[in-house]
Amino acid sequence: MNKSIATPLLDLLLANDAFSRVRxxxxxxxxLFMNEQVVSADEVLIEKGAPANDVFLIIKGxxxxxxxxGKTVEKYxxxxxxxxxxGAAVYHKxxxxxxxxxVMRFPAKELDKVAGFNPQLKSLLFESFTDTTLxxxxxxxxxxxxxxxxxxxxxxxDLTGWITLPIIATLIIYFSQxxxxxxxxxxxxxxxxxAATMWVFALVPAFVPPLFSLLAVILFDIAPAATALSxxxxxxxxxxxxxxxxxxxxxxxxxxxxxxxxxxxxxPTSRTWYSLMLWAAGVLxxxxxxxxxxxxxxxxxxxxxxxxxxxxxxxxxxxxxQFICSTMSGVILFATIxxxxxxxxxxxxxxxxxxxxxxxxxxNWLGAASFTGAVLLVLYVGVxxxxxxxxxxFSISRQVVASQLKLLGPISNxxxxxxxxxxxxxxxVLAVPFHKMEISWLTLGIAVMxxxxxxxxxxxxxxxxxxxxxxxxxxxxxxxxxxESIGLTTAIADRLVCLSRFAVTxxxxxxxxxxxxxxxxxxxxxxxxxxxxxxTATFPIAKSAGITPWIFAFIILLMCEAHIxxxxxxxxxxxxxxxIHQKLANNYxxxxxxxxxxxxxxxxxxxxxxxxxxxxxxxxx
Amino acid sequence: MKKKIIIxxxxxxxxxxxxxxxxxxxxxxxxxxxxxxxxxYAWVRDINxxxxxxxxxxxxxxxxxxxxxxxxxxxxxxxxxxQEAAHKLIQSWQPDVLILFDDLAQKLVGTQYVKQNxxxxxxxxxxxxxxxxxxxxGKDNVTGILERKPLQAxxxxxxxxxxxxxxxxxxxxxxxxxAFLGTRSYSINAEIGIYNTFDWSPLIWVAPTQxxxxxxxxxxxxxxxxxxxxxxxxxxxxxxLKSGGNKLAxxxxxxxxxxxxxxxxxxxxxxxxxxxxxxxxxxALAVGTSPYEQGDIAAKMAIRVARExxxxxxxxxxxxxxxxxxxxxxxLDLWEIQLPPVYEAFARATDNYWD
Numbered sequence: 001m002n003k004s005i006a007t008p009l010l011d012l013l014l015a016n017d018a019f020s021r022v023r024x025x026x027x028x029x030x031x032l033f034m035n036e037q038v039v040s041a042d043e044v045l046i047e048k049g050a051p052a053n054d055v056f057l058i059i060k061g062x063x064x065x066x067x068x069x070g071k072t073v074e075k076y077x078x079x080x081x082x083x084x085x086x087g088a089a090v091y092h093k094x095x096x097x098x099x100x101x102x103v104m105r106f107p108a109k110e111l112d113k114v115a116g117f118n119p120q121l122k123s124l125l126f127e128s129f130t131d132t133t134l135x136x137x138x139x140x141x142x143x144x145x146x147x148x149x150x151x152x153x154x155x156x157x158d159l160t161g162w163i164t165l166p167i168i169a170t171l172i173i174y175f176s177q178x179x180x181x182x183x184x185x186x187x188x189x190x191x192x193x194x195a196a197t198m199w200v201f202a203l204v205p206a207f208v209p210p211l212f213s214l215l216a217v218i219l220f221d222i223a224p225a226a227t228a229l230s231x232x233x234x235x236x237x238x239x240x241x242x243x244x245x246x247x248x249x250x251x252x253x254x255x256x257x258x259x260x261x262x263x264x265x266x267x268p269t270s271r272t273w274y275s276l277m278l279w280a281a282g283v284l285x286x287x288x289x290x291x292x293x294x295x296x297x298x299x300x301x302x303x304x305x306x307x308x309x310x311x312x313x314x315x316x317x318x319x320x321x322q323f324i325c326s327t328m329s330g331v332i333l334f335a336t337i338x339x340x341x342x343x344x345x346x347x348x349x350x351x352x353x354x355x356x357x358x359x360x361x362x363x364n365w366l367g368a369a370s371f372t373g374a375v376l377l378v379l380y381v382g383v384x385x386x387x388x389x390x391x392x393x394f395s396i397s398r399q400v401v402a403s404q405l406k407l408l409g410p411i412s413n414x415x416x417x418x419x420x421x422x423x424x425x426x427x428x429v430l431a432v433p434f435h436k437m438e439i440s441w442l443t444l445g446i447a448v449m450x451x452x453x454x455x456x457x458x459x460x461x462x463x464x465x466x467x468x469x470x471x472x473x474x475x476x477x478x479x480x481x482x483x484e485s486i487g488l489t490t491a492i493a494d495r496l497v498c499l500s501r502f503a504v505t506x507x508x509x510x511x512x513x514x515x516x517x518x519x520x521x522x523x524x525x526x527x528x529x530x531x532x533x534x535x536t537a538t539f540p541i542a543k544s545a546g547i548t549p550w551i552f553a554f555i556i557l558l559m560c561e562a563h564i565x566x567x568x569x570x571x572x573x574x575x576x577x578x579x580i581h582q583k584l585a586n587n588y589x590x591x592x593x594x595x596x597x598x599x600x601x602x603x604x605x606x607x608x609x610x611x612x613x614x615x616x617x618x619x620x621x
Numbered sequence: 622m623k624k625k626i627i628i629x630x631x632x633x634x635x636x637x638x639x640x641x642x643x644x645x646x647x648x649x650x651x652x653x654x655x656x657x658x659x660x661x662y663a664w665v666r667d668i669n670x671x672x673x674x675x676x677x678x679x680x681x682x683x684x685x686x687x688x689x690x691x692x693x694x695x696x697x698x699x700x701x702x703x704q705e706a707a708h709k710l711i712q713s714w715q716p717d718v719l720i721l722f723d724d725l726a727q728k729l730v731g732t733q734y735v736k737q738n739x740x741x742x743x744x745x746x747x748x749x750x751x752x753x754x755x756x757x758x759g760k761d762n763v764t765g766i767l768e769r770k771p772l773q774a775x776x777x778x779x780x781x782x783x784x785x786x787x788x789x790x791x792x793x794x795x796x797x798x799x800a801f802l803g804t805r806s807y808s809i810n811a812e813i814g815i816y817n818t819f820d821w822s823p824l825i826w827v828a829p830t831q832x833x834x835x836x837x838x839x840x841x842x843x844x845x846x847x848x849x850x851x852x853x854x855x856x857x858x859x860x861x862l863k864s865g866g867n868k869l870a871x872x873x874x875x876x877x878x879x880x881x882x883x884x885x886x887x888x889x890x891x892x893x894x895x896x897x898x899x900x901x902x903x904x905a906l907a908v909g910t911s912p913y914e915q916g917d918i919a920a921k922m923a924i925r926v927a928r929e930x931x932x933x934x935x936x937x938x939x940x941x942x943x944x945x946x947x948x949x950x951x952x953l954d955l956w957e958i959q960l961p962p963v964y965e966a967f968a969r970a971t972d973n974y975w976d
Contacts (some may be wrong), residue, residue, distance in 0.1 A: 160823070355687055358714070413628075433715060436646040436683075445642070453631050490661065501704060546694035619705040 011598045013104065016058060018078065018124045026114040026252035028407040032301035033294045033401065033582070039097040045080060048094045049182040052084035053581060055125070058583045061101015065401045067092045079169060084108035088128060107581055137508050147171030161201025168193045180497070184222045184486040192479075192536070206528055207468040231477035235359070235383045235440030236350040240473050241465065242443035243340050246421050247289045248464030249456050253414040256285055256298045261408070264302065270362065271319055271394040275326040278303055282330025288422055290340045291466070292561075295331045296571040300578055303327045305400065307584050315392055320588040322388040324575070331571060333380060335559045336371035339365040343469055346558065348476030348553040351535055355474045360550045362429050364438055369554060372607045379603035387596055417455030421446050448481040472552035476532055480539065493544035500544035507621070508609065511555060514538070515605050518559040522568055527560050534560075546619055555608055562601045564594060650927035651683045654705055654714035655730055657723035657747075658692040662858075663898035664912050669749065671916020676751055679924055685714060692858050693723050695869065704729040716741060718923045718933075723747040724808050729753045735763045742926045742933040746919035750811035752938060755785070760935035767920040768910050770812060771896055771944035773820045774906045778946070779824060779851055782890055782906070785958045788850075790823045797890065800849035801829035802841055806856050813871070824851075835860045835870040842879050846886035852880060855895035876902040880952065891956045897945035897973055900973035905952030911943035
């Protein structure tokens with residue numbers, strides 16, 4: 001197991017040709033995923049047609065495979081099963097050991113990530129693959145693991161979706177005759193309904209419907225092209241791009257990882273402190289990494305390392321479950337409290353009118369959300385102490401952490417660059433009254449400096465910024481101006497006048513209904529889509545009711561990030577897959593996690609209600 | 622060594638560039654425009670057109686617009702929140718010049734910033750009250766443009782339509798009676814005295830009526846249709862559906878019902894709006910203060926104050942001079958009234974003519 005990786009083995013790995021030029025920070029992260037495996041004579045290491053999940057690096061021993069011409073090929077060095085890291089779904093060759101030996105096992109996905117930044121490693125993987133397969137045996141690449149049933153289910157889903165889309169569009173055209181809407185408003189409703197159907201049935205990637213809507217608005221002359229494209233020319237678009245770039249920088253410079261390791265070294269080795277460390281790491285990274293998935297990618301290796309150090313008995317399962325819950329809540333609990341805590345916040349920020357954007361940018365957002373954050377913290381600690389009340393003890397060796405820190409070496413220029421970028425951002429935001437620069441351009445300025453100084457390379461800029469998400473944001477934030485320009489906002493507000501009166505006179509009930517609808521919708525809809533659809537529906541109500549749209553946006557964002565099952569959140573799914581892949585699925589208690597998630601929903605709702613007097617005090621309500 | 626030199630040069634460049642940006646931004650004038658109402662109100666939309674005609678030539682000045690939305694939401698609680706939001710914005714954005722439009726913005730915001738030794742210079746526009754009502758007189762950081770109804774122009778057009786409908790204005794015959802109906806809004810309260818003292822002759826001025834609710838409005842229209850020949854209306858956007866309630870009647874519904882009721886109960890001439898956008902609501906004819914002039918003058922004053930770093934009080938307060946005529950031909954035809962072509966041409970030129 002990786003916890004037993006000793007310095008000599010690490011030295012061996014570093015001395016290996018394949019890893020001699022790989023970035024130290026990548027090896028440092030990879031250590032947490034790799035396992036040493038002893039192989040006996042005649043043992044079949046990989047079998048042709050089996051799912052290709054792992055890649056093996058030969059440390060010692062001889063392995064044989066059959067070539068297509070009937071001859072056998074011997075292999076002493078390099079990788080085995082390299083096709084797994086090159087995108088293959090199944091192994092193309094059977095390899096067995098002829099003598100007792102030793103290999104290092106790497107999860108293919110993790111090795112592929114490292115290879116993405118280390119071209120020589122990619123070349124070696126390819127060479128290892130061709131060593132054993134040339135001449136080709138015509139095994140075709142298969143798409144990534146999807147069972148036939150899953151395919152059938154998707155086909156049915158697709159079919160239903162594509163049939164539903166024109167039906168809904170036709171119904172809207174038919175019924176809109178009685179709604180006294182102008183032609184452009186009807187057209188836009190049809191476009192939005194088509195986009196919503198594409199999202200609900202997952203007919204296309206999530207960023208495609210906003211682009212489709214943008215195209216339709218321009219081609220059908222629903223609104224001026226300048227309005228349809230206003231999202232791409234707004235400061236918010238460039239702010240999102242810059243924030244993602246700075247986040248990518250922090251994520252990939254190794255700074256966040258180093259801080260994690262330092263935390264592990266500084267904190268006492270006990271169950272409570274490790275739990276706190278996992279949680280605090282997620283919370284601290286919420287300040288600097290605008291992606292829950294990115295934060296999870298940073299914390300999960302440490303979590304996996306901790307879980308691997310435990311067994312699957314009831315006592316250890318309990319502790320592992322506690323660690324998982326700490327990690328998940330650390331990653332997401334305060335994501336709505338900080339404006340750049342997650343991309344959905346930025347999407348809704350982009351959908352605000354200019355006045356609301358200015359009133360709730362960065363520190364103002366934090367100020368308005370601070371009380372909710374404090375309530376969440378208190379309730380979270382209470383719930384956590386109730387659910388995970390135990391006297392069980394836990395500790396692990398710090399040997400691996402020490403090895404990792406040693407590998408990272410002194411703080412690199414890139415890490416210093418990240419520190420400088422974060423400092424510049426923090427000071428810049430605080431000093432707005434002094435420098436009078438808009439925060440959008442301040443963030444862009446920092447990103448440009450990172451790029452021009454070479455701290456953030458063009459390859460990383462391309463690879464680590466979620467460009468489809470940026471396209472999504474650019475296209476979606478034009479929805480509100482489009483609706484305004486064609487009179488749809490007023491029309492919706494007029495028709496939902498009873499709802500807006502309800503929102504004014506019985507706000508607590510309205511919020512309760514909104515929370516319930518969001519929790520139910522999230523069972524079938526992904527976060528981004530739910531956020532956009534609920535914002536589109538509730539912002540006109542807010543306007544008509546004389547309530548700032550920030551309140552509704554905040555409630556939507558807070559409730560959307562709550563989930564019950566792992567499939568509802570990508571970062572949660574990401575962790576679950578990693579645990580399954582590391583064969584740790586039996587080392588924690590899934591039911592307890594679901595119970596914890598339900599509690600998290602309850603404390604979110606409670607935090608919203610408890611914040612109402614505070615918002616009244618701030619004149620937000 | 623070379624790398625260290627390169628890093629040092631890059632760091633120095635970043636510092637110098639940042640310093641340049643900070644210095645440049647600190648010298649860039651900032652003008653904040655605060656409207657009492659929202660952009661969906663035609664008056665506000667057209668004031669902004671007037672402002673932008675001037676602002677567009679000054680891209681090196683930073684502008685920001687803020688809408689208090691006090692026409693759509695009339696509750697005291699909303700007013701307090703809108704006031705607080707405006708103050709927060711001023712405190713955080715720190716404008717050099719503050720442009721405040723309409724009376725409520727003066728009452729809720731202007732009074733806080735118009736004082737001696739205040740660094741923020743204030744320009745007002747769309748003010749129906751006297752500027753003394755807000756304590757602006759004698760203060761050196763304020764100037765602006767007062768909004769006064771173009772009563773002379775209104776009188777001229779009333780005479781014209783009365784003549785068209787057979788009234789003998791110069792002879793011994795019965796002269797048309799003119800009545801005014803409005804709400805008890807803050808701005809109408811300020812103007813009503815001016816209407817009463819204006820010389821409407823040869824027209825006969827009937828004592829004006831002010832109401833609060835939509836129901837009272839329609840009842841008054843019925844009464845006035847019997848006592849007056851011409852009905853002048855203004856500022857009906859704050860008519861509540863119920864007494865003391867916050868829900869407002871739709872402006873289009875009010876105008877449609879007013880015209881129908883007035884005609885049905887014996888009104889002899891069309892209802893005439895005292896705001897040009899009354900025709901946008903469905904009215905037949907309106908004469909009102911020009912919003913473009915309000916925006917244009919306020920913008921020019923603000924630019925001058927910002928550029929020349931002068932005190933706003935050094936510029937004299939002015940009164941509105943321009944007016945707008947708006948015509949809805951279909952409605953006017955119902956009264957068989959032909960106006961001189963110059964009116965139609967004027968309405969068309971300002972995009973206020975509806976076929």
